[in-house]
Amino acid sequence: MSENNNKMTQAMHRRDFLKHSAVAGAVAAAFSMGLPLQAFAADATPRPGGVLRLGLAGGSTTDSRDPGSWVDTFTFVGFSAVYNTLTEIAVDGSAIPELAERFESTPDARVWTFHLRPGVTFHNGKSLTAEDVVASINHHLDAKSTSAAKTVLGDVASVSAKGSDAVVFELHSGNADFAYVVADYHLVIMPAKDGVADWQAGVGTSGYRLKSFEPGVRMDLERNPDYWKPDRAHFASAELLAIADGAARVNALVTGQVDVINKVDLKTVALLKRNPALVIEETKGAQHYTFPMLCDSNEFKNNDIRMAMKHAINRETLLASVLHGYGLVGNDHPIQPGSRFINAALEQRAYDPDKSRFYLRKAGVESLKVRLQASDAAYTGAVDASVLFKEQARQAGIDIDVVREPADGFFSNVWMKQPFTTSFWYSSLTADRMFSIGYAKGAAWNETHWDNPRFNQLLNAARGEMNAPLRQEMYNEMQALCRDDGGAIVPLFASSVAARSNKVNHGPLTAPYGELDGLRLIERWWQA
């Protein structure tokens, strides 16, 4: 009885905490998430000049200038300083005009018109026209495109120029969030050459010119003196080094050879914090980890089995050991705490072996044996997390056989093919995008093969719904459906943890949109 009570109070605490954190999140977002105020209040006025040196994970010798091929941090961050997009994400997480001066849509949100900012020129002197935008979007949209961003534009039926200074997107169905879609870091605006986007030249409209780019090694950028944004691009130049090894990144930062590193090994964060010359930058909710269970597999087609699994995992323990506390617990849906779309009333799911056994019995089985095919390709620590899960699930009479799969080829051969695997997602700015790409019936990356008619119906309705409260109600229900019927166990939201030297500084951060100040630190940060 006392144990029961204890569980109740724990649940209460968690609910309170969640509410709390949702409010706190909203407040914090206005300043910058998770960052002590004085960290930037001390030196909030940008100082021009200096060199920004970045040591980044996520660079490969196979990287290219083609925006359709950008799949990791190095190219995201580097080319975000070279190119602009039609809209950008502001500090409060909303999509605001960038190369588009303003934008509007038809009431059903099906046709979107973006009016281009006048007087913007590319680094080669060419003026920005609607033709450039159309060519840049078609680079991803084209039938023969190999772009990683093709699915991002899945809604788009056609894109066309309206005069020389406006671009019209026609969508298959209404999408109230389309302004967020074109802020995607792949959808950069390149100059058109003979009607085709000229990605080879590396010429953009943003604050830095591409001086040299050696894939997997380094990128050198120098300030564009004609940059159209008045209050951005403070550094005179920037050097990006690709440093794959976590210890090498930390060493480079500690010895002062670089000013900022990303993907700090979480084991070392506490140790790095002791260094007074360094500042840890934690972006909360940047990504989430999942254990997808295929809802059409023999093992998991019964939702009671899925519910048993969801109750057999101890999220707090995983948070403490896999993430060393740098993250938040998940609630079996993909909307990050602190997001505008979070269903704050949804109770946090707790570790409850008894409940797990209850669901097993409901499904007509006494014990369960499943195979979990795990790989660190999903995220560092995925195998560790799986091993911990195995130990926890044993309490509920579930025997998880953890099989480590090679990282190589994991996503093409194991993920979405085997009943039970490991996976991760970058959190999306909008609930619609997250649900559309990962949870909708028929979506290319519906990693659990989940098909819930009510959910799919709500998703379509919400996408075109311009009435915000009504829309939120739908999203609330969809989160509950994911949590109580979906195929994904979402145990954790992981922070992305970067570190900087106190020789560089910044204003409010665009958390939680991507790491390193929404990938835009090169044009947003300055020397202290």
Added chain:
Amino acid sequence: MNLLSQVARAPLSAKFGLLIILLYIAVAVFAPLLAPYGETQVVGEGFAPWSGQFLLGTDNLGRDMFSRLVYGARNTLGIAFLTTTLAFLLGGLSGLVAAIKGGWIDQGLSRVVDVLMAIPQLIFALLILSVVGTNATSLVLVIALLDSTRVFRLSRAVAMTVVVQDFVEAARLRGEGLWWLVTREVLPNAAAPLIAEFGLRFCFVFLFISALSFLGLGIQPPTADWGSMVRDNAVLITFGDISPLLPALAVALITVSVNFVVDWMLHKSSGLKEC
């Protein structure tokens, strides 16, 4: 000439080496009795300090470090020994045979080995392990195959200098068979460098597994293995943390010990009497 009296007369370094080797073997054999906790059992908070409960603290997942080191002895030594033995059986024998037989057998074997060796070891391992999957068996077979090419080269080179000597020629003329030539004539005279090589190769297996872990292809967790354990915590060295040193020291100690013993045997087999 019984073993014990030989050991008794061995130099101090060899005695030390033997003692350590025996100790390691004992730990490996009796691992389940010695380890206070299970190999993969999560017993506490992550990174718990050294204490009476957890002798060497816990690792990042809260598993007992001491227990993992003990089980690591079993896995690591077992794999290294198996691998090296296989490599020497395969590479050493074929090297000797190639040197004795000469002709097309020598040519054929040498060319195959050349081709295998011409492919960088780490890349070859990476390719094969990515195809067949990483598990203890495939690791042992792949590393043994790769190592055997090195052993072949050496044993052939050493044997070549032996087979041109007169006593081998004499045995050949006597009409001795291949097995006789290998075991009675060539091997005893080629043993010294091969034994020295065995010691080093044995230790290189740990290092190779460790390098493979660096590329994500080492022994798979949650199995405890020193090479992977070093890799997992290596980043802590930057902060002067000693936990990655423990498995590394375990490897260093056995390396030095094995080679002390090897040196002693080398010394005896060389017939060099003076000290």
Added chain:
Amino acid sequence: MNSLLKLVLQRLALGVLSLFAVSVIIFLAVGMLPGDIAQAMLGQSATPETVAAFRAQLGLDLPPFTRFAHWLLRLLHGDLGASLANQRPIAELIGARLGNTLSLAALAALVSVPTALVLGMLAALYRNSWFDRLLNTSALSAVSFPEFFVAYLLILVFSVKLGWFPSLSNLAPDATFGTLLERSVLPVATLSLVVIAQMMRMTRASLINLLASPYIEMARLKGIRQSRIIWRHALPNALAPIVNVIALNLAYLVVGVVVVEVVFVYPGLGQLLVDSVSKRDIPVVQACSLIFAATYILLNTGADVLSIASNPRLMHPKG
């Protein structure tokens, strides 16, 4: 001497055959890897349409034999082709990195080979002395730590604590020779520590092995000085295995340094090869493997020729 020349030519011809065999093996092995470049490049964001478009664009929908034949034909015309991943010409992609790899290997060899030989001879000369034991133990200890571990320790001491050398060896495009040397110190030190032990121990073992043979005994009885016995009588005959081990280690310095490249962020061929394997960029994998294989074959042939030339019995085999 003529027979030696014949041997060299024969070896080189065989080397070309070996290179062909290597390229076939690599092609087949990469082909057997799960997934292809289209899937590997797009990773988790792959969809069936984009993967299909990718394959068509790169000609991956052709049968493997045709692709290999095309590649071989172009190679025979001196064209290494272009990277599948980013369409850069491979010759350009590899050029600078090959230079980096070779200069690092050369520096490491300059430091390690003479050190190993001298220490090995001294150890044989003063065998079983405290000096020998100390040398032996420290060499074994150095070699028993994984490369990355040695590298991290060196960085901790010389870079983080003392600040003498940079922890990154990454060079700006306009770096001077002086910077290059400064930035090579720690990687060279790491590599030397790794390779010295094996060469030194082989030198010592081979010498000691020979010191027991009758003709050395004879020389010793004639009262020739120990150091002269080693230098003039033992060393030439012990050369074969030593040269072999040196060749293996030199080859290792060129082809086996990927871990050191990663830790010191040194843009060499090893990292390129590993990246290309993981992305299934076959032409780049092929080009790097061929360079590595050629390096190995050349060094190996050199070692064989040297050991034969140094042994009169092998030069003029009876019968």
